[in-house]
Amino acid sequence: MAASDAQRVLISGGGPVGLLCAWLLGRRGIPVLVFDENSTLQADPRAATTHPATLDLLEEDGLADDMARVGLVAPIFQFWDRPSASLVAEFDHAVLKNDTRHPFVVQCEQFKTAKLLLDRLRGIANVEVLFDHEVVGVSQTADTVTVEVCSPAGTAKHPGAWLIGADGGRSVVRKSCSIAFEGFTWPERFIVFTTPYDFEKNRGYCPRSYFADPGSWCNCFKVSADGPPGLWRTVFPTDPSQPEADLTSDTAVQVLMQKFFPSSEPYQVVHRNLYTTHQRVAATFRKGRVLLAGDAAHVNNPIGGMGLNGGIQDAVNLCEKLARVLRKAEPEHLLDLYDLQRRTVAVEFVQEQTVANKKRLEEGRLDELRQTAADPARHKAFLMRASLLESARDAIRN
Numbered sequence: 001m002a003a004s005d006a007q008r009v010l011i012s013g014g015g016p017v018g019l020l021c022a023w024l025l026g027r028r029g030i031p032v033l034v035f036d037e038n039s040t041l042q043a044d045p046r047a048a049t050t051h052p053a054t055l056d057l058l059e060e061d062g063l064a065d066d067m068a069r070v071g072l073v074a075p076i077f078q079f080w081d082r083p084s085a086s087l088v089a090e091f092d093h094a095v096l097k098n099d100t101r102h103p104f105v106v107q108c109e110q111f112k113t114a115k116l117l118l119d120r121l122r123g124i125a126n127v128e129v130l131f132d133h134e135v136v137g138v139s140q141t142a143d144t145v146t147v148e149v150c151s152p153a154g155t156a157k158h159p160g161a162w163l164i165g166a167d168g169g170r171s172v173v174r175k176s177c178s179i180a181f182e183g184f185t186w187p188e189r190f191i192v193f194t195t196p197y198d199f200e201k202n203r204g205y206c207p208r209s210y211f212a213d214p215g216s217w218c219n220c221f222k223v224s225a226d227g228p229p230g231l232w233r234t235v236f237p238t239d240p241s242q243p244e245a246d247l248t249s250d251t252a253v254q255v256l257m258q259k260f261f262p263s264s265e266p267y268q269v270v271h272r273n274l275y276t277t278h279q280r281v282a283a284t285f286r287k288g289r290v291l292l293a294g295d296a297a298h299v300n301n302p303i304g305g306m307g308l309n310g311g312i313q314d315a316v317n318l319c320e321k322l323a324r325v326l327r328k329a330e331p332e333h334l335l336d337l338y339d340l341q342r343r344t345v346a347v348e349f350v351q352e353q354t355v356a357n358k359k360r361l362e363e364g365r366l367d368e369l370r371q372t373a374a375d376p377a378r379h380k381a382f383l384m385r386a387s388l389l390e391s392a393r394d395a396i397r398n
Ligand SMILES: Cc1cc2nc3c(=O)[nH]c(=O)nc-3n(C[C@H](O)[C@H](O)[C@H](O)COP(=O)(O)OP(=O)(O)OC[C@H]3O[C@@H](n4cnc5c(N)ncnc54)[C@H](O)[C@@H]3O)c2cc1C
Pocket: 012, 013, 014, 015, 016, 017, 018, 035, 036, 037, 038, 045, 046, 047, 048, 049, 050, 110, 133, 134, 135, 136, 166, 167, 168, 169, 171, 172, 190, 192, 235, 275, 293, 294, 295, 296, 302, 304, 305, 306, 307, 308, 309, 310, 311
């Protein structure tokens, strides 16, 4: 193995988590090689909500500030009862001002976060990002890990010291290492409609609004898109017995939108995306020289916006430890602590919380939430969990 390979970190996946890992390691002078199967960054309409605990970790080089600049700052979120169209509870992150440097959420679409990272990576000579490169296999010995990669130039093997699997929920790295992905898949898929209809101006909803409705629910979020006035995304569960073509038809779009948000005008919908949703955590986040992060390690429903936040927190935790191991400042088993800390949060907090978030909305039982919002101590305790500040603190106690 060449001298540079002995230190090199390979990363499968150039999504937001893979690129963040590349940046955190590259900034510390570590050679990094990233592979992504796509030919460029995808304009991915999934994550936007970035919580206070995550923003606190992204201050290096003004990244969190840049995310706020290209996104939206949202200090408040609301819960509404859909059948009565009444506001039940409002939570204000301002009460966390002594617990975080970011007492608000930033709504920054994940492709913007990825682009901010890719722009920064262009200035780091020891990091290379290869698009159109699909990782198809992984092998390892006690001293090295090798990925097999398909590209337009053919198939090649690349050796390195460590491999981070940040290649999403269907991770080839995780599967190649025979790491079980334990959990379940929701029978209903989630559908996202994106509309320029201004829910704040026309209906008084704040940029993060949740709607409870027995047997159904909706999340309604604003994103800045290409700039003011921005776009709104509405997320609904769908009927598992319905085929995709029926769920995404123009008629189905209008029926669902009109049920939740009756209007005399049809809604203009600029994107519609259907997602299969899982609650799963990898059996381990480390197998020898292979480490999993982000959706490759854990997936959950998007209610509460915790998937990418968890992935970013993985990346920060992992890269700090990996850099110390590579500097020989710590033994390799420090990486087992990454598995312990981040896997525990995924299993004991994120899975539980996101399942509970979904149940609350679909059961339409909001009385407890009303009381929580009205009581200052409970209001703050609720926000400490929702903002991921509590779980981030618990993680490092392990
Ligand atoms: C509707 C919806 C809304 C969401 N909203 C939020 C939110 O508000 N907040 C939040 O925190 N989370 C949210 N999430 C979850 C969030 O989208 C994911 O957690 C996030 O995308 C994970 O990032 P990642 O980099 O780990 O994986 P991905 O974004 O999936 O990136 C994986 C990358 O790996 C590449 N890749 C895959 N396989 C290979 C291979 N074999 N070789 C090379 N490259 C490969 C892909 O091209 C991709 O670029 C939402 C999800 C959905 C579905």
